[in-house]
Amino acid sequence: MSGNEAVLTVRGLNVDYGTGDGAVHALRDVDLTLHRGEVLGLAGESGCGKSTLAYAVTRLLPPPGVITGGEVHYHRQGGGALDLLALSAAELRAFRWQELSIVFQGAMNSLNPVHTVHSQLTDVLRAHRPELKRPERTARARELLELVGISADRLPAYPHQLSGGMRQRVMIAMALALEPEIVIMDEPTTALDVVMQRQILRQLVRLREELGFSVVFITHDISLLIEFSDRIAIMYGGRIVEEAAASSIYRDPRHPYSDGLLHSFPALHGARRELTGIPGSPPHLSAMPAGCAFHPRCGRALDVCATHVPVLAAPDDADPRTVACWLHGQAPAMTSRS
Ligand SMILES: Nc1ncnc2c1ncn2[C@@H]1O[C@H](COP(=O)(O)OP(=O)(O)OP(=O)(O)O)[C@@H](O)[C@H]1O
Numbered sequence: 001m002s003g004n005e006a007v008l009t010v011r012g013l014n015v016d017y018g019t020g021d022g023a024v025h026a027l028r029d030v031d032l033t034l035h036r037g038e039v040l041g042l043a044g045e046s047g048c049g050k051s052t053l054a055y056a057v058t059r060l061l062p063p064p065g066v067i068t069g070g071e072v073h074y075h076r077q078g079g080g081a082l083d084l085l086a087l088s089a090a091e092l093r094a095f096r097w098q099e100l101s102i103v104f105q106g107a108m109n110s111l112n113p114v115h116t117v118h119s120q121l122t123d124v125l126r127a128h129r130p131e132l133k134r135p136e137r138t139a140r141a142r143e144l145l146e147l148v149g150i151s152a153d154r155l156p157a158y159p160h161q162l163s164g165g166m167r168q169r170v171m172i173a174m175a176l177a178l179e180p181e182i183v184i185m186d187e188p189t190t191a192l193d194v195v196m197q198r199q200i201l202r203q204l205v206r207l208r209e210e211l212g213f214s215v216v217f218i219t220h221d222i223s224l225l226i227e228f229s230d231r232i233a234i235m236y237g238g239r240i241v242e243e244a245a246a247s248s249i250y251r252d253p254r255h256p257y258s259d260g261l262l263h264s265f266p267a268l269h270g271a272r273r274e275l276t277g278i279p280g281s282p283p284h285l286s287a288m289p290a291g292c293a294f295h296p297r298c299g300r301a302l303d304v305c306a307t308h309v310p311v312l313a314a315p316d317d318a319d320p321r322t323v324a325c326w327l328h329g330q331a332p333a334m335t336s337r338s
Contacts, residue, residue: 004035005035005036005075006033006034006035006036006075007034007035007036007074007075007181007182007214008032008033008034008057008072008073008074008075008182008214008216009032009033009034009071009072009073009075010030010031010032010033010053010057010070010071010072011031011070011071011072011073012029012030012031012069012070012071013027013029013030013031013032013053013056013057013067013069013070013071013072014027014028014029014030014067014068014069014070015027015049015052015053015056015061015065015066015067015068015238016065016066016068017064017065017066017285018064019064019066024285024286025238025285025288026049026052026065026238026285027049027052027053027056027238027239028237028238028239029070029239030049030053030070030238030239030240031240031312032053032233032240032243034182034214034216035214035231036077036181036212036214037208037212037213037214038214038215038230038231039205039208039214039215039217039228039229039230039231040214040215040216040217040229040230040231040232040233041217041218041219041225041226041228041229041231041232041233041246042054042216042217042218042232042233042235043219043222043225043232043233043234043235043261044234044235044236044261045220045236045261045282046220046282047282047285048235048236048237048238048282049235049237049238049239050186050218050235051186051218052065052238053235054102054184054186054216054218056072057072057084057184057216058096058100058102058184059084059085059087059092060102067085070085071083071085072084072085074095074099074100074181074182077181082095094128097124097128097175097177097178097180098128098178098180099180099181099182100180100181100182100183100184101174101175101176101178101180101182101183101184102175102183102184102185102186103168103171103172103175103183103184103185103186103188104186104187104188105186105187105188105190105191106191107168107171107188108159108164108167108168108170108171108191109167110171111159111167111170111171112159113158113159113160114158115158116155116156116157116158117141117145117154117155117156117157117158117159117162117170118138118141118155118156120170120174121140121141121144121145121155121170121173121174121177122134122137122138122140122141124174124177124178125137125140125141125177125178128177128178129178138155140177141155142155144173144174144176144177145170145173147173147176147207148169148170148172148173148176148200148203148207149169149199149203150162150166150169150170150173154166164191164192164196165192165196165199165200168188168189168191168192168200169200169203172188172200172204176207176211176213179211179213180213181213181214182213182214182215182216183213183214183215183216184215184216184218185204185215185216185217185218186218187218187219187220188200188201188204188217188219189201189219189224190219190220190221197224198224198227201224201227201228202228204228205228217229221265222261222262222264222265223265225246226246226249226250229246230245230246231243231244231245231246232244232245232246232249234249234255234257234258234261236257236282236293236294237282237283237285237288237293237294238285238288238293239293239312239324240312240322240324241255241257241258241294241312241323241324241325242254242255242257242258242321242322242323242324242325243312243321243322244319244320244321244322245320245321248319248321249262249321250262254315254321254323254325254327254328255294255323255324255325255328256294256298256299256300256325256327257278257294257297257298260276260277260278260297261278263276263277263278264276264277264278278297279297279299280296280297283296289306290306290307291304291305291306291307291308291309292305292306292308292309292310292324292325292326300327302326302327304326305326308326309324310324310325310326311324312324313328315328
Protein backbone atom coordinates (compact mmCIF):
# COMPACT_ATOMS: atom_id res chain seq x y z
CA MET A 1 0.00 0.00 0.00
CA SER A 2 2.73 2.48 0.91
CA GLY A 3 4.75 4.27 -1.75
CA ASN A 4 7.77 6.48 -1.54
CA GLU A 5 5.96 9.78 -1.66
CA ALA A 6 6.24 11.69 1.62
CA VAL A 7 3.08 13.03 3.23
CA LEU A 8 4.71 14.33 6.43
CA THR A 9 8.35 15.21 7.01
CA VAL A 10 9.92 16.06 10.34
CA ARG A 11 13.45 17.47 10.27
CA GLY A 12 15.72 18.24 13.21
CA LEU A 13 12.79 18.59 15.60
CA ASN A 14 13.71 19.63 19.14
CA VAL A 15 11.29 19.97 22.02
CA ASP A 16 12.00 21.14 25.57
CA TYR A 17 9.79 21.09 28.63
CA GLY A 18 10.44 24.37 30.43
CA THR A 19 12.97 27.05 29.63
CA GLY A 20 16.35 28.22 30.90
CA ASP A 21 18.48 26.10 33.20
CA GLY A 22 15.56 23.93 34.29
CA ALA A 23 14.58 22.93 30.74
CA VAL A 24 14.62 19.24 29.89
CA HIS A 25 15.20 18.19 26.29
CA ALA A 26 12.41 15.76 25.42
CA LEU A 27 13.08 15.51 21.66
CA ARG A 28 16.50 15.83 20.12
CA ASP A 29 17.07 16.31 16.40
CA VAL A 30 14.25 14.03 15.34
CA ASP A 31 14.06 13.26 11.61
CA LEU A 32 11.10 11.23 10.41
CA THR A 33 9.22 10.71 7.15
CA LEU A 34 5.69 9.37 6.86
CA HIS A 35 4.92 8.06 3.37
CA ARG A 36 1.55 8.22 1.69
CA GLY A 37 -0.59 5.19 2.59
CA GLU A 38 1.75 3.62 5.14
CA VAL A 39 1.41 2.70 8.80
CA LEU A 40 4.48 4.03 10.61
CA GLY A 41 4.91 2.60 14.10
CA LEU A 42 6.69 4.49 16.88
CA ALA A 43 8.20 2.30 19.58
CA GLY A 44 10.21 2.84 22.73
CA GLU A 45 9.97 2.58 26.49
CA SER A 46 7.78 4.91 28.51
CA GLY A 47 9.15 8.45 28.56
CA CYS A 48 11.25 8.21 25.38
CA GLY A 49 9.23 10.98 23.70
CA LYS A 50 6.66 9.21 21.48
CA SER A 51 3.69 11.29 22.64
CA THR A 52 5.78 14.47 22.70
CA LEU A 53 6.55 13.85 19.04
CA ALA A 54 2.85 13.30 18.21
CA TYR A 55 1.82 16.43 20.13
CA ALA A 56 4.60 18.57 18.64
CA VAL A 57 3.83 17.54 15.07
CA THR A 58 0.15 18.39 15.54
CA ARG A 59 0.96 21.61 17.46
CA LEU A 60 -0.94 20.32 20.48
CA LEU A 61 2.05 20.36 22.82
CA PRO A 62 0.79 21.36 26.28
CA PRO A 63 2.82 23.93 28.27
CA PRO A 64 5.59 23.91 29.41
CA GLY A 65 6.44 22.06 26.16
CA VAL A 66 8.12 24.25 23.53
CA ILE A 67 9.39 23.46 20.06
CA THR A 68 12.90 24.89 20.11
CA GLY A 69 13.98 23.97 16.60
CA GLY A 70 13.32 21.99 13.46
CA GLU A 71 10.74 21.77 10.72
CA VAL A 72 7.50 19.88 10.13
CA HIS A 73 5.99 19.88 6.65
CA TYR A 74 2.77 18.40 5.34
CA HIS A 75 2.92 17.52 1.66
CA ARG A 76 -0.31 17.89 -0.27
CA GLN A 77 -1.17 15.32 -2.89
CA GLY A 78 -0.03 16.72 -6.23
CA GLY A 79 2.54 19.09 -4.73
CA GLY A 80 2.85 21.99 -2.33
CA ALA A 81 4.30 21.73 1.17
CA LEU A 82 2.64 23.31 4.20
CA ASP A 83 4.91 24.45 7.03
CA LEU A 84 2.97 23.20 10.05
CA LEU A 85 5.05 25.13 12.56
CA ALA A 86 4.11 28.40 10.82
CA LEU A 87 0.31 27.89 10.70
CA SER A 88 -1.89 30.41 12.51
CA ALA A 89 -4.44 29.19 15.07
CA ALA A 90 -7.26 29.46 12.49
CA GLU A 91 -5.25 27.61 9.84
CA LEU A 92 -4.44 24.92 12.38
CA ARG A 93 -8.10 24.42 13.23
CA ALA A 94 -8.90 23.87 9.56
CA PHE A 95 -5.91 21.60 9.11
CA ARG A 96 -6.72 19.31 12.04
CA TRP A 97 -9.61 16.90 11.36
CA GLN A 98 -9.60 17.89 7.69
CA GLU A 99 -6.06 16.82 6.76
CA LEU A 100 -4.81 15.24 9.98
CA SER A 101 -6.73 13.73 12.85
CA ILE A 102 -5.65 12.23 16.12
CA VAL A 103 -6.97 9.43 18.30
CA PHE A 104 -5.44 9.52 21.76
CA GLN A 105 -5.34 6.83 24.41
CA GLY A 106 -8.64 6.81 26.23
CA ALA A 107 -10.21 8.94 23.48
CA MET A 108 -13.42 6.99 24.10
CA ASN A 109 -13.76 8.83 27.40
CA SER A 110 -13.81 12.16 25.60
CA LEU A 111 -17.19 11.42 24.02
CA ASN A 112 -19.77 13.74 25.55
CA PRO A 113 -21.98 11.58 27.83
CA VAL A 114 -25.09 13.71 27.35
CA HIS A 115 -25.10 13.66 23.54
CA THR A 116 -25.94 10.78 21.23
CA VAL A 117 -23.43 9.27 18.83
CA HIS A 118 -25.52 10.80 16.05
CA SER A 119 -25.19 14.31 17.38
CA GLN A 120 -21.45 13.98 18.07
CA LEU A 121 -20.67 12.60 14.61
CA THR A 122 -22.83 15.12 12.80
CA ASP A 123 -21.31 17.99 14.85
CA VAL A 124 -17.92 17.39 13.24
CA LEU A 125 -19.57 17.41 9.82
CA ARG A 126 -21.61 20.54 10.60
CA ALA A 127 -18.47 22.42 11.68
CA HIS A 128 -16.30 21.41 8.74
CA ARG A 129 -18.74 20.64 5.92
CA PRO A 130 -21.32 23.44 6.22
CA GLU A 131 -22.53 22.70 2.69
CA LEU A 132 -24.00 19.35 3.81
CA LYS A 133 -27.75 19.33 4.52
CA ARG A 134 -29.08 17.61 7.68
CA PRO A 135 -30.13 14.35 5.94
CA GLU A 136 -26.76 14.21 4.20
CA ARG A 137 -24.98 14.57 7.52
CA THR A 138 -27.04 11.75 9.01
CA ALA A 139 -26.37 9.55 5.98
CA ARG A 140 -22.64 10.21 6.33
CA ALA A 141 -22.77 9.48 10.09
CA ARG A 142 -24.48 6.14 9.35
CA GLU A 143 -21.83 5.35 6.77
CA LEU A 144 -19.03 6.22 9.20
CA LEU A 145 -20.41 3.94 11.91
CA GLU A 146 -20.72 1.04 9.48
CA LEU A 147 -17.18 1.76 8.32
CA VAL A 148 -15.81 0.98 11.79
CA GLY A 149 -17.99 -2.10 12.18
CA ILE A 150 -20.86 -0.71 14.24
CA SER A 151 -24.42 -1.10 13.03
CA ALA A 152 -25.91 2.24 11.91
CA ASP A 153 -28.89 1.41 14.20
CA ARG A 154 -26.68 2.46 17.12
CA LEU A 155 -26.61 6.06 15.92
CA PRO A 156 -29.21 7.19 18.52
CA ALA A 157 -27.24 5.56 21.36
CA TYR A 158 -25.60 7.51 24.18
CA PRO A 159 -21.94 6.68 24.95
CA HIS A 160 -22.83 4.77 28.16
CA GLN A 161 -24.99 2.41 26.09
CA LEU A 162 -21.92 1.27 24.11
CA SER A 163 -19.01 -0.96 25.15
CA GLY A 164 -15.50 0.51 25.51
CA GLY A 165 -14.47 -1.01 22.18
CA MET A 166 -17.48 0.52 20.45
CA ARG A 167 -16.82 3.93 21.97
CA GLN A 168 -13.23 3.79 20.77
CA ARG A 169 -14.49 2.84 17.30
CA VAL A 170 -16.81 5.85 17.37
CA MET A 171 -13.75 8.02 18.04
CA ILE A 172 -11.97 6.39 15.10
CA ALA A 173 -15.08 7.03 12.94
CA MET A 174 -14.96 10.65 14.05
CA ALA A 175 -11.26 10.87 13.18
CA LEU A 176 -12.05 9.53 9.69
CA ALA A 177 -15.15 11.71 9.19
CA LEU A 178 -13.47 14.28 6.96
CA GLU A 179 -11.26 11.75 5.16
CA PRO A 180 -7.95 13.10 6.45
CA GLU A 181 -4.65 12.20 4.79
CA ILE A 182 -2.99 11.41 8.12
CA VAL A 183 -4.32 9.74 11.25
CA ILE A 184 -2.16 9.78 14.39
CA MET A 185 -3.03 7.05 16.87
CA ASP A 186 -1.39 7.36 20.28
CA GLU A 187 -2.03 4.13 22.18
CA PRO A 188 -5.46 3.96 20.50
CA THR A 189 -6.41 0.59 21.92
CA THR A 190 -4.34 0.27 25.10
CA ALA A 191 -7.37 0.53 27.40
CA LEU A 192 -9.09 -2.39 25.65
CA ASP A 193 -8.67 -6.13 25.93
CA VAL A 194 -6.28 -7.90 23.59
CA VAL A 195 -8.96 -9.40 21.32
CA MET A 196 -10.68 -6.03 20.90
CA GLN A 197 -7.33 -4.30 20.26
CA ARG A 198 -6.54 -6.60 17.36
CA GLN A 199 -10.07 -6.38 15.97
CA ILE A 200 -9.95 -2.59 15.88
CA LEU A 201 -6.45 -2.45 14.45
CA ARG A 202 -7.32 -4.99 11.74
CA GLN A 203 -10.26 -2.84 10.80
CA LEU A 204 -8.10 0.25 10.73
CA VAL A 205 -5.56 -1.36 8.42
CA ARG A 206 -8.38 -2.48 6.13
CA LEU A 207 -9.80 1.06 6.08
CA ARG A 208 -6.37 2.45 5.36
CA GLU A 209 -6.22 0.18 2.31
CA GLU A 210 -9.69 1.29 1.22
CA LEU A 211 -9.35 5.00 1.89
CA GLY A 212 -5.60 5.46 1.40
CA PHE A 213 -4.74 7.51 4.49
CA SER A 214 -1.42 7.24 6.34
CA VAL A 215 -1.12 6.33 10.01
CA VAL A 216 1.38 7.12 12.73
CA PHE A 217 0.78 4.37 15.27
CA ILE A 218 2.18 4.69 18.79
CA THR A 219 2.08 1.86 21.29
CA HIS A 220 4.12 0.23 24.04
CA ASP A 221 3.25 -3.12 22.54
CA ILE A 222 6.00 -4.00 20.09
CA SER A 223 4.25 -7.17 18.92
CA LEU A 224 1.22 -5.08 17.85
CA LEU A 225 3.55 -2.67 16.09
CA ILE A 226 5.32 -5.44 14.18
CA GLU A 227 1.98 -6.92 13.17
CA PHE A 228 0.29 -3.73 11.97
CA SER A 229 3.04 -1.35 10.83
CA ASP A 230 4.79 -1.14 7.48
CA ARG A 231 7.76 0.67 8.98
CA ILE A 232 8.90 1.20 12.55
CA ALA A 233 10.91 3.98 14.15
CA ILE A 234 12.43 3.15 17.53
CA MET A 235 13.02 5.97 20.01
CA TYR A 236 15.33 6.19 22.96
CA GLY A 237 15.99 9.22 25.17
CA GLY A 238 14.20 11.61 22.81
CA ARG A 239 15.99 10.46 19.65
CA ILE A 240 15.19 8.02 16.88
CA VAL A 241 17.78 5.27 17.10
CA GLU A 242 16.61 2.98 14.29
CA GLU A 243 14.06 3.12 11.52
CA ALA A 244 13.30 0.36 9.02
CA ALA A 245 10.61 -1.86 7.53
CA ALA A 246 8.74 -3.69 10.31
CA SER A 247 9.87 -7.04 8.89
CA SER A 248 13.54 -5.94 8.85
CA ILE A 249 13.37 -4.73 12.45
CA TYR A 250 11.76 -8.00 13.46
CA ARG A 251 14.20 -10.24 11.59
CA ASP A 252 17.37 -8.26 12.05
CA PRO A 253 17.33 -5.38 14.55
CA ARG A 254 20.63 -3.50 14.23
CA HIS A 255 20.59 -1.16 17.20
CA PRO A 256 21.29 -3.01 20.46
CA TYR A 257 18.30 -1.16 21.97
CA SER A 258 15.96 -2.39 19.20
CA ASP A 259 17.32 -5.87 19.78
CA GLY A 260 16.66 -5.55 23.53
CA LEU A 261 13.11 -4.29 22.95
CA LEU A 262 12.33 -7.21 20.66
CA HIS A 263 13.61 -9.59 23.28
CA SER A 264 11.40 -8.02 25.93
CA PHE A 265 8.13 -9.23 24.38
CA PRO A 266 7.03 -12.75 23.47
CA ALA A 267 6.72 -13.21 19.68
CA LEU A 268 3.19 -13.93 18.48
CA HIS A 269 4.22 -15.75 15.34
CA GLY A 270 7.23 -17.68 14.15
CA ALA A 271 10.08 -19.07 16.17
CA ARG A 272 10.17 -18.46 19.91
CA ARG A 273 12.61 -15.83 21.07
CA GLU A 274 14.51 -15.93 24.29
CA LEU A 275 13.20 -13.14 26.54
CA THR A 276 16.29 -11.37 27.78
CA GLY A 277 14.92 -7.84 28.34
CA ILE A 278 17.12 -4.79 28.75
CA PRO A 279 19.19 -4.27 31.91
CA GLY A 280 18.74 -1.02 33.83
CA SER A 281 16.13 1.63 33.19
CA PRO A 282 15.73 4.52 30.74
CA PRO A 283 17.68 7.70 31.59
CA HIS A 284 16.12 10.76 33.15
CA LEU A 285 15.85 13.63 30.71
CA SER A 286 17.53 15.90 33.22
CA ALA A 287 20.54 13.56 33.54
CA MET A 288 21.06 12.25 30.02
CA PRO A 289 24.34 10.31 29.65
CA ALA A 290 26.98 11.82 27.35
CA GLY A 291 27.48 10.20 23.96
CA CYS A 292 24.90 7.58 23.00
CA ALA A 293 22.19 7.79 25.69
CA PHE A 294 21.85 3.99 25.59
CA HIS A 295 25.54 3.21 26.24
CA PRO A 296 25.25 2.61 30.02
CA ARG A 297 22.73 -0.20 29.33
CA CYS A 298 24.41 -1.55 26.21
CA GLY A 299 26.33 -4.81 26.36
CA ARG A 300 28.20 -3.96 23.16
CA ALA A 301 29.27 -0.37 23.93
CA LEU A 302 32.55 0.92 22.52
CA ASP A 303 34.67 3.72 24.00
CA VAL A 304 33.32 6.21 21.48
CA CYS A 305 29.74 5.51 22.62
CA ALA A 306 30.40 7.23 25.96
CA THR A 307 31.61 10.44 24.37
CA HIS A 308 30.05 11.00 20.93
CA VAL A 309 26.41 10.95 19.86
CA PRO A 310 25.97 8.69 16.82
CA VAL A 311 23.83 10.21 14.07
CA LEU A 312 21.04 8.40 12.27
CA ALA A 313 22.60 7.07 9.06
CA ALA A 314 22.18 4.26 6.55
CA PRO A 315 24.44 1.29 7.33
CA ASP A 316 26.84 0.09 4.65
CA ASP A 317 24.55 -2.49 3.08
CA ALA A 318 21.66 -1.77 0.72
CA ASP A 319 18.84 -2.36 3.23
CA PRO A 320 16.74 0.83 3.30
CA ARG A 321 17.04 1.59 6.98
CA THR A 322 18.76 4.06 9.24
CA VAL A 323 20.53 3.36 12.54
CA ALA A 324 22.17 5.68 15.05
CA CYS A 325 24.85 3.40 16.45
CA TRP A 326 28.63 3.39 16.40
CA LEU A 327 28.57 -0.38 15.80
CA HIS A 328 27.11 0.15 12.34
CA GLY A 329 29.61 1.63 10.00
CA GLN A 330 29.98 5.03 11.60
CA ALA A 331 33.02 4.75 13.76
CA PRO A 332 36.64 4.03 12.99
CA ALA A 333 37.70 0.71 14.50
CA MET A 334 37.38 1.03 18.27
CA THR A 335 37.91 -1.45 21.03
CA SER A 336 34.97 -2.82 22.93
CA ARG A 337 34.69 -1.62 26.52
CA SER A 338 33.06 -4.68 27.97
N1 LIG B 1 4.74 18.63 31.20
C1 LIG B 1 5.95 18.09 31.27
N2 LIG B 1 6.93 18.64 31.97
C2 LIG B 1 8.17 18.09 32.04
N3 LIG B 1 8.51 16.95 31.42
C3 LIG B 1 7.56 16.35 30.69
C4 LIG B 1 6.23 16.85 30.57
N4 LIG B 1 5.51 16.02 29.78
C5 LIG B 1 6.36 15.03 29.44
N5 LIG B 1 7.59 15.24 29.99
C6 LIG B 1 8.75 14.38 29.85
O1 LIG B 1 9.04 14.21 28.48
C7 LIG B 1 9.49 12.88 28.24
C8 LIG B 1 8.75 12.31 27.07
O2 LIG B 1 7.42 12.07 27.48
P1 LIG B 1 6.37 11.39 26.48
O3 LIG B 1 5.07 11.39 27.18
O4 LIG B 1 6.48 12.05 25.16
O5 LIG B 1 6.96 9.93 26.38
P2 LIG B 1 6.27 8.63 25.79
O6 LIG B 1 7.35 7.89 25.09
O7 LIG B 1 5.07 9.00 25.01
O8 LIG B 1 5.87 7.89 27.11
P3 LIG B 1 4.58 6.97 27.40
O9 LIG B 1 4.80 5.77 26.55
O10 LIG B 1 4.69 6.70 28.86
O11 LIG B 1 3.38 7.76 27.01
C9 LIG B 1 9.29 12.10 29.53
O12 LIG B 1 10.55 11.91 30.14
C10 LIG B 1 8.43 12.98 30.37
O13 LIG B 1 8.77 12.87 31.74
